[in-house]
Amino acid sequence: MSKLVLSHQEISDIQSLLKDIISRYNSVENPDFIKESCLYAQELPWRIREFINDFRLTEDNLGTCIISGYPIDDSKIGLTPSHWKWKADALHTLEEQILLVLYGSLLGEVFGWSTQQDGYIVHDIFPIKSHEDEQLGSGSAQTLWWHNEDAFHPYRADYVIFLCLRNPDEIATTIGNLNVEELNQEQIQVLFEPYFYIRPDESHLEKNESEIRRQSRENNEGHLINLAYEKINKMNSSSGDKISVLFGSPQSPYLRLDPYFMDQLKDNKEAQIAFHTLVRAIDANIEPIVLQPGDYCLIDNYRVVHGRNPFKANYDGKDRWLKRVNITKDLRKSRDSRATSTSRIIL
Numbered sequence: 001m002s003k004l005v006l007s008h009q010e011i012s013d014i015q016s017l018l019k020d021i022i023s024r025y026n027s028v029e030n031p032d033f034i035k036e037s038c039l040y041a042q043e044l045p046w047r048i049r050e051f052i053n054d055f056r057l058t059e060d061n062l063g064t065c066i067i068s069g070y071p072i073d074d075s076k077i078g079l080t081p082s083h084w085k086w087k088a089d090a091l092h093t094l095e096e097q098i099l100l101v102l103y104g105s106l107l108g109e110v111f112g113w114s115t116q117q118d119g120y121i122v123h124d125i126f127p128i129k130s131h132e133d134e135q136l137g138s139g140s141a142q143t144l145w146w147h148n149e150d151a152f153h154p155y156r157a158d159y160v161i162f163l164c165l166r167n168p169d170e171i172a173t174t175i176g177n178l179n180v181e182e183l184n185q186e187q188i189q190v191l192f193e194p195y196f197y198i199r200p201d202e203s204h205l206e207k208n209e210s211e212i213r214r215q216s217r218e219n220n221e222g223h224l225i226n227l228a229y230e231k232i233n234k235m236n237s238s239s240g241d242k243i244s245v246l247f248g249s250p251q252s253p254y255l256r257l258d259p260y261f262m263d264q265l266k267d268n269k270e271a272q273i274a275f276h277t278l279v280r281a282i283d284a285n286i287e288p289i290v291l292q293p294g295d296y297c298l299i300d301n302y303r304v305v306h307g308r309n310p311f312k313a314n315y316d317g318k319d320r321w322l323k324r325v326n327i328t329k330d331l332r333k334s335r336d337s338r339a340t341s342t343s344r345i346i347l
């Protein structure tokens with residue numbers, strides 16, 4: 001996997017750019033900042049822009065890369081929060097989050113989901129006690145099975161970036177890609193057909209909305225969000241469009257799958273066997289990557305799947321803590337699900 005390690009000069013150039021941005025913005029969620037982020041990103045050092053540009057435009061890499069070396073001050077970022085709903089760290093991790101959005105803006109447009117983490121654009125990933133055994137980024141005791149991010153949704157991200165703030169027990173993110181030679185021609189053909197269905201993962205379900213926002217919806221302030229949850233509930237009852245799990249070039253297919261949220265195809269044995277072969281082929285290629293504080297890990301969500309090994313959370317403010325952002329190459333394709341042309345939130 002390719003890795004760019006920042007030089008002292010680059011770190012210092014980034015820090016002065018971040019200082020400039022912070023003098024104008026105190027939240028990454030500010031729509032004006034989000035709009036300007038692609039302008040600011042052009043002021044990042046050339047080597048970083050070149051590295052991200054190569055990752056974006058060529059597919060001869062393995063679908064993941066890391067930009068490492070940004071210094072994280074463990075005491076400045078504060079304790080790992082116990083829940084994302086308060087955004088208690090918003091100011092303590094502002095510079096790290098801004099850099100996450102800037103890197104994202106070199107890949108495309110950052111966006112969020114109204115049904116995930118209360119519609120925030122920058123997400124938190126740390127263990128939450130009540131989610132311990134859940135299939136969620138905020139789970140811990142169970143393996144987070146590998147998946148394409150938001151695979152169930154046609155407007156899912158082209159790229160995801162994880163920023164590691166803290167990972168004291170060196171818990172691995174898992175990354176997997178497909179060696180297409182492990183499939184035969186007939187299987188590839190079947191996997192390119194719309195025989196498959198992916199239910200929304202747990203992170204989009206109404207039960208994982210915070211009570212803060214539920215309250216505002218109950219006060220009738222969230223009509224559009226109510227409709228968004230209706231859509232999710234419908235998709236969760238397996239009544240949406242069937243999809244193919246491979247697409248693009250048969251010689252080097254793109255992936256769209258989340259096996260944990262996919263049911264057996266009882267009425268199509270051939271597709272079921274091909275799907276199993278695909279899952280086994282990816283399983284054989286899963287690699288652990290232990291992110292270190294200051295690592296920004298760029299993931300091509302069309303070309304690789306990712307997950308996380310299980311671990312023991314302590315809920316003592318020192319647990320593993322990542323930030324995540326979703327990026328699309330094409331905002332317009334989701335226009336029917338965004339309230340305005342400039343909104344970055346998919347309803």
Ligand SMILES: O=C(O)CCC(=O)C(=O)O
Pocket residue numbers: 125136137138144149172173174306307308322
């Ligand atoms: O914790 C990780 O390393 C990955 C988390 C993840 O894949 C997710 O939250 O979607």
Ligand SMILES: [Fe+2]
Pocket residue numbers: 147148149306307
């Ligand atoms: Fe994920």
